[in-house]
Amino acid sequence: MNKKFLMLVSLLLITAIIFTGCVPKGGDAPKDTGSTPATTDTTPAPTPAEPKILKTNNSSEPGSLDPALAQGTHESWILDHTFEGLMKVDPNLKVVPGMAKEYKISDDNLTYTFTLRDDIKWSNGDPVTAHDFEFAWKRALDPDMASDYAHQLYYIKGGEAYNTGAGSVDDVAVKALDDKTLEVTLEAPTAYFLELTAFYTLYPVNKKVAESNADWAKNANTHVSNGPFTLTEWEHNASIKIRKNENYYDVASVKLDGIDFDIIDDENTAWQKYEGGDYDFLTPLPQAVVAQMKDNNNPELIIGADVATYYYNLNSKVKPFNNAKVRKGLSMTLDRQTIVDKIAQGGQIAAVGVVPFGLPDENGKDYREAVGDLIEYNVEEGKKLFLEGLAEEGMKVEDFKNMVILYNTSEAHKKIAQAAQEMWRVNLGVEIQLENVDFQVKLDREKAGDYHISRAGWIGDYMDPITFIELWQSSSSFNDAKYNNPEYDELVAIAKTSPDAKERFEAMRKAEKIVMEDMPVVPVYFYTQPYAQKPYVTGVYKPLVNYPKLTYADINK
Template sequence: MNKKKRAVLLSVLLVLALLFTACSGGDNGDNGDNGDNGNAEPKILRTNNSSEPGSLDPALAQGTHESWVLDHVFEGLMKKSQTGEIVPGMAASYEMSDDGLTYTFTLRDGVEWSNGDPVTAQDFEYSWKRALDPETAAYYSYQFFYLKNGEAFNSGEATMDDVGVKALDEKTLEVVLESPTGFFLELTSFYCYFPISKDLDESNPDWAKDPSTYVSNGPFLLTEWVHNASITLSKNDGYYAADLVNLDGIEFAILDDANTAWQRYEGDEFDFLTPLPQTVVAQMTEQNNPELVIGADLATYYYNFNSEVKPFNNAKVRKALSLTIDRESIVTDVAQGGQTPAEGVVPYGIPDESGKDFRDGSGNFLSFDAAAAKTMLEEGLAEEGMAVADFKPVLLYNTSEGHQKIAEAIQEMWRVNLGIEITLENVDFQVKLDREKAGDYEISRAGWIGDYIDPLTFIDLWVTDGPYNDARFSNAEYDAYVKTARTSTDQAERMEAMRKAEAILMEEMPVAPIYFYTQPYAQKSYVTGIYKPVNRYPYFIYADIEK
C-alpha cells in the first residue's frame, strides 16, 4: 500500500474511533494498550489549539497556533531531543568547516514524504530559497539572512543562485553562512526551516490548504482540518523513528475560550490542556494538584505602542504608560502562573559570553513611578498638541480571559495613576496579527517566544522595518548594534552590542514588557512522555496514554 492510500485509511480509522468514543459518552478512559493487541482502541491524545491557524505552510506560519501543529507533522535537518539537545533529524550527520562558515549535511537513508517520495537535499534548498524569495512574503524570511547572500537576495541585490544553500546531490546539502553563527544548528530545527516537497509545491502551490493534498515528513500526518473547529493528526508509520511514537493520533480542538476548554478537560474530553484560565492555575497551585505542570518558557509578554500614530510617536507618552504598570501585581494577583515581572525585553534563561545569565548582566530597566509618569504624560501630550482629557486610546488584545484580565488590570492602573480612560477591544488572534501588520491599532498585546537560545532572538525584533516590528520603531544606533550582534564572531562584542541595544529600546519604550512567561498546563495522570522544550510548545511526539 502506498503512503497516500495509507494516510487516507488512517484518517478513516481515526474518524471511526472518535465516533465510537463520542457514542460511549465521551469517556476515553479505556484507550487500551497499543502493543500487539489488534483490538485495542487507538491512542488519541485530545487537546485544544486556542486559535485557528492562518496557514500550515512552514514558510507562511507566524505563531504558536500554527507552529504547535507544524512541530508534529514536519521535521528539519536537526531536531530537539527528549532532553532538549539539538540532535540529527532528517540529517544523519553534518560537518562544519574550521572557520564555522560552511556546513555539509548528509540526509538519512530512506527518509520519505508522506506521499512516498524521497526527502531530498533539493527539497531543503528549494524550501529555504522559497522562504527568502520576496514573492513568498514569508514573515520569517529574515531568519534566513544568516545564509550567504540571503539578505541580498531578499532585497533584490543578488540572485537566488547566489544564496549559500546548495544540494550537491540528493542526500548532500551544503550551507554557507555570512558569518559564523553559533545557534545555526538550532535554527535548522525551527519551523520556518522545515522542508516542503519541491515537486509538490511546483505542481500545486495550494497544497497546504487541504489535508487531501497536504504532504509532510514528520512523525504525524495532517488527516483532517475542520476550520475553526478541529485539526486531526494521525501517526506516520513511514517516519524513520515511528517506533518511538506511541500515539495513534492527536486531536486539536479549536476553542478560543479558556473556560470552555477547561470545562472540557474537567469533563474528560481533553487529556492535555494549555493555556489554562488564571483562576484555575491559582486553584490547582493552592491544592498542589499533581495534574498541573508549570512549564519553563523563554518568552516575554509585552504591549506594543504604535509609534506611527500620535501621540504614541512621543517617547514620553510611551514611557509614562510603562511607568504606571505595576508588574509585580500583575504576576501575583492576575496572571498567577509563576511568571516573573519583566526587567527588559530579554527574559532569563539565556547565557552570555561568560556563561552567566544575560539578564543578570543587563539589569532592570523597568520600574513603577506614578508621580514621574503623570508629569511625563502631560509633557508628552502637550508636545503633540493634546490634553490628558483628550487622550482616550484603544488597547487591542486577542480573545482570551487571561489577556482580558491583564488588560482590565492595566486599564485600571492607567485610570488611577494617570487619569486616562482607555477602551479595550478583543478580536480573534489571527485578526490581531493582521491588524498589527497593517498598523491598524494604537496599543496591542503581544508575546514572543525565543526562536533559538540567544538574546538576538528578542533584540532583532525591533530593527527598522523588521517583519515583527509591529511597534514600527526605528533607531539607527539600535540597528547598528543589532548588525554587530548578527555578524560579529566575538561573543563578548556581540553580547555588549545587545546590552546597548536593549538599553536604547527601554529608553525609547516602543514596547512595554510586562512579564516573563511560564507555560502552565494540565495533563491527566494517564498521559506520559510529554516534553516541554524551553522555547517551544509541549511536544507530543514521545507521549503515551497508559490506562
C-alpha cells in the first residue's frame, strides 16, 4: 500500500469525525429516535458557595498571640478562637470539657486527673497531648518567661515557689502520666479551678514547635494552635485573619470558614465601616452610637452582660497619690451617676465597689448586694480630705496642673477622661492634663509606673470575686497602682487558700472594704458590653467573663 493511498484514507477519516462527532469512549453513538433531534445538556454547573468570612474589628494590635504572654482583650479575643483549654464555655454558658474528654477530682479536692480526647490535633497535624499541657503551664510559670498572668497557676502546688525563684520546676505538681492523662495537684481546694482551665493562660502550647522556635507566636506562618480556627495572616497594626481549623475535633459544628479582624483603634472609623456594610459584627461601639441605637430600639444593638469594672489607677509611688486622703478626695468628688447616664450611656452601673454585680457568694447570693455600697459621692467632704492630703505632702492645688490622666486611644475613654477632668476642676479646683496612647503602650507604661492617673478596666477571669480582689495584692503583676497593705495581703491569701467557703468570703469582704477605704484605684462603673450584629449573623454568644464568642456563629445573607 503506497503512501499517497494511506494519506488519502487518513484525510477521509478525519473528515468523517468532524461531521459526525466523537463517540464516547466505551459506548455507542447517541441514537436518533426519529421524534426529536438529539440535544446536549447545557445546564450550568453549580456555582461554588462563597466562603463564609465574618468581618469585624479588633481595636488594638496584640502585644502577643502566645497564651503565656497575652494580657488583654486585644489578645484574648483572638486566642479564644484559635486555642482551647481542657475546659471551655459552651453556648449555654456552661463550663464543659474541651480538650479533655473527662476528669476526676480526688476526695480531698486537691488532685485533678484529666483524660484528653482521642481525636485532638494541632493545626499543623501534630496530636495534642498531655505533655503539651504540662509544658505550657510550666513554661508560663518559668520566671524567665515573665508572664503577667503566671499567678493564675499559683493554685498548682509548687507553682508560686517556682515562679518567684523559691522552688524548682520539678516541684510543680502538674504531670503528664501519658499522652492522654494529665494529673494536677493544687496547693489548696479551689472551687473555680475547672473554670480556670478554660482561661487563656492555661491553654496548651505545642511543645515541639515552641522548643524549636522561640518566636513561633509572632507571625502567622509559624503560629500553631489547637482551637476551632487557626491564624493564617497577621499584617501587624493592620489586620488579622483566622480560618477554620480542619483538624479541630468539633469542626462539623463550626459554620464560618473564617473571621477577618481589622486593627483600627478609632471607634468612629470602625463604626462607619460597620454602617457601610464592611463589617458583620462590631464591638466596642462609640457611646453616642449606643445611645442613638437604644433610643431607636435598633435590633442590631445587643447589650451584652459583663462581669467587669472600669476604674482609674492612682500611682501611689508618685506624690501626692501616695496620700490616702488625696486618693479618697478624688474618689468622693467623681460623679459616677452622671458619667453612666450622660456619657457612657450603655446601661452601665455606677460603681459601688471594685467587685461588680453578678458573682455568687458562699450562699449563692450576689456578692455585691451582700457587701453593699462602699463608695460615697460627697463633694464637701471629698474636697476637705483632698486639701488636707495635699498639705500633708507639702503641695498646693496649683501643683496639680502637671498631673496627667493617661488613657488608651478611644473616643469613649476620651469622653470619660474629659468628664473626670472637668468634675475635678469644678469640685477640687485642680487642672489635670489628658494623654492618649496606644493600648499596648498604656499597659507597658502602667507596668513601669510611668504615669500619674491611668484609665483601666478589668473583666473577671472566672466567676469568683477573688478575680478582682487579688488585683491589688502587693505581689500581683496587675497591681499597677503599686498599692501595698500587709493586712489586705493577708486577707487575700486566706481567700485564695482557705478550704472553708465562709472564711474565704468573709476575708474577701473585709479586703474589699480595706481597699475602698485606702482607695488606690477609683472605680467608675460596672461594664456592660454593647455590640452591633447584622440580622443575618446568628450563633454569637456572650459569656459573662469573655468577649462575644464567634466560634459557632453563622452568616445567612
